[in-house]
Amino acid sequence: MESVFGLVGKDFAIVVADSSAVHSILVHKTNEDKIMLLDSHKLMGASGETGDRAQFTEYIQKNVALYQFRNGIPLTTAAAANFTRGELATALRKNPYMVNIILAGYDKDIGPSVYFIDYIASLHKVDKAAFGYGSYFALSMMDRHYRKDMTVEEAVDLVDKIIMEIRSRLVVAPPNFVIKIVDKDGAREYGLA
Amino acid sequence: MSRRYDSCTTIFSPEGRLYQVEYAMEAIGNAGSAIGILSKEGVVLVGEKKVTSKLLQTSASTEKMYKIDDHVACAVAGIMSDANILINTARVQAQRYTYAYQEPMPVEQLVQSLCDTKQGYTQFGGLHPFGVSFLFAGWDKNYGFQLYMSDPSGNYSGWKAAAIGSNNQAAQSMPKQDYKDEITREEAVQLALKELSKTMDSTSLTSEKLELAEVFLSNGIVKYQVCSPGALSKLLVKFGVTQPAADAS
Numbered sequence: 001m002e003s004v005f006g007l008v009g010k011d012f013a014i015v016v017a018d019s020s021a022v023h024s025i026l027v028h029k030t031n032e033d034k035i036m037l038l039d040s041h042k043l044m045g046a047s048g049e050t051g052d053r054a055q056f057t058e059y060i061q062k063n064v065a066l067y068q069f070r071n072g073i074p075l076t077t078a079a080a081a082n083f084t085r086g087e088l089a090t091a092l093r094k095n096p097y098m099v100n101i102i103l104a105g106y107d108k109d110i111g112p113s114v115y116f117i118d119y120i121a122s123l124h125k126v127d128k129a130a131f132g133y134g135s136y137f138a139l140s141m142m143d144r145h146y147r148k149d150m151t152v153e154e155a156v157d158l159v160d161k162i163i164m165e166i167r168s169r170l171v172v173a174p175p176n177f178v179i180k181i182v183d184k185d186g187a188r189e190y191g192l193a
Numbered sequence: 194m195s196r197r198y199d200s201c202t203t204i205f206s207p208e209g210r211l212y213q214v215e216y217a218m219e220a221i222g223n224a225g226s227a228i229g230i231l232s233k234e235g236v237v238l239v240g241e242k243k244v245t246s247k248l249l250q251t252s253a254s255t256e257k258m259y260k261i262d263d264h265v266a267c268a269v270a271g272i273m274s275d276a277n278i279l280i281n282t283a284r285v286q287a288q289r290y291t292y293a294y295q296e297p298m299p300v301e302q303l304v305q306s307l308c309d310t311k312q313g314y315t316q317f318g319g320l321h322p323f324g325v326s327f328l329f330a331g332w333d334k335n336y337g338f339q340l341y342m343s344d345p346s347g348n349y350s351g352w353k354a355a356a357i358g359s360n361n362q363a364a365q366s367m368p369k370q371d372y373k374d375e376i377t378r379e380e381a382v383q384l385a386l387k388e389l390s391k392t393m394d395s396t397s398l399t400s401e402k403l404e405l406a407e408v409f410l411s412n413g414i415v416k417y418q419v420c421s422p423g424a425l426s427k428l429l430v431k432f433g434v435t436q437p438a439a440d441a442s
Binding site: 076078 | 302
């Protein structure tokens with residue numbers, strides 16, 4: 001029942017995730033943050049097995065930090081995406097991580113980018129992506145309304161439309177969502193100054 | 194000077210020296226020299242070939258210059274069989290990086306990784322260090338063109354001009370006057386050939402005794418090119434480093 005989706009705008013990328021933590025019929029909390037800041041200019045939104053989600057995203061985050069400490073330069077978004085996919089692929093035939101990931105980043109010379117990484121280690125560089133039951137609605141809305149080079153206002157408007165659709169049409173719809181944005185100034189939660 | 198401390202890599206001498214590492218550097222001091230010069234437009238590597246016999250089968254292989262990856266090459270000085278092992282190690286490390294990140298390995302990281310391997314042989318295992326020094330020449334998008342020198346101890350540093358092999362101490366100080374930061378690619382080649390001719394024992398230089406390779410950008414793509422013997426002869430004449438071919442007749 002988790003939803004994660006993301007899209008690329010003019011000079012930014014957005015990742016949105018629901019914020020409910022559910023076990024069977026019980027809602028543990030409604031303000032769970034499922035979008036991790038990998039570094040100053042990268043976001044990793046994840047959905048799937050709760051323990052795996054926290055474990056794997058933290059593992060990637062710490063490895064991204066280690067790279068920067070060792071080498072004095074940050075990983076590019078593409079390098080981080082490929083590294084993440086490699087870790088999922090290595091574990092796949094032994095001890096798979098049941099985590100689906102939307103990775104968004106901003107690189108100085110390349111601009112914004114979004115990567116779709118599913119739990120069986122597929123990797124696709126995309127303009128828009130979604131996971132979970134909400135993806136049925138998110139992808140349809142994005143197919144209808146998404147254009148290249150949208151402004152932040154237009155993108156957030158589309159995000160709002162998607163959230164409304166999920167809320168009204170999904171049977172056990174999550175009530176709250178977290179929106180995070182990454183651009184040349186860094187990765188941060190949208191709506192916070 | 195205690196002789197009993199020099200046959201084991203894993204212990205220090207009372208003066209705080211690792212004799213095996215120093216002896217490895219001695220071995221390199223008897224090998225053919227190599228010089229590298231860094232310019233804004235590329236890196237040039239020249240090497241002195243020690244094995245010059247008419248009977249030698251000169252095919253596509255080189256004695257001093259090796260390509261590690263599409264964007265990194267190296268010149269070697271020292272024991273060739275040791276060098277081959279390390280070159281292969283460097284090639285594997287570069288490909289392993291690209292396998293994980295789908296990007297070329299930054300030059301300094303490659304050098305550092307290889308030097309970590311070399312350092313291992315000075316600290317544990319009971320095996321002697323590699324008797325090889327390297328000059329690494331490469332390009333990456335973080336720092337552009339770079340030149341690194343590494344030795345058997347596993348130390349490395351970045352240089353604008355560097356020399357390894359025989360007479361390297363003299364050759365290392367030579368470019369100080371002639372080198373300037375804005376040196377062009379052609380001037381770097383000229384400087385490298387001139388310096389090498391000064392350090393070499395032989396009176397006349399021919400293209401059979403040298404190898405020259407360059408790392409440069411062509412249409413935005415990094416190229417590694419070994420100079421052909423014909424082109425090298427022309428360069429030697431052009432820069433006044435050798436006698437023209439006319440008096441060979």
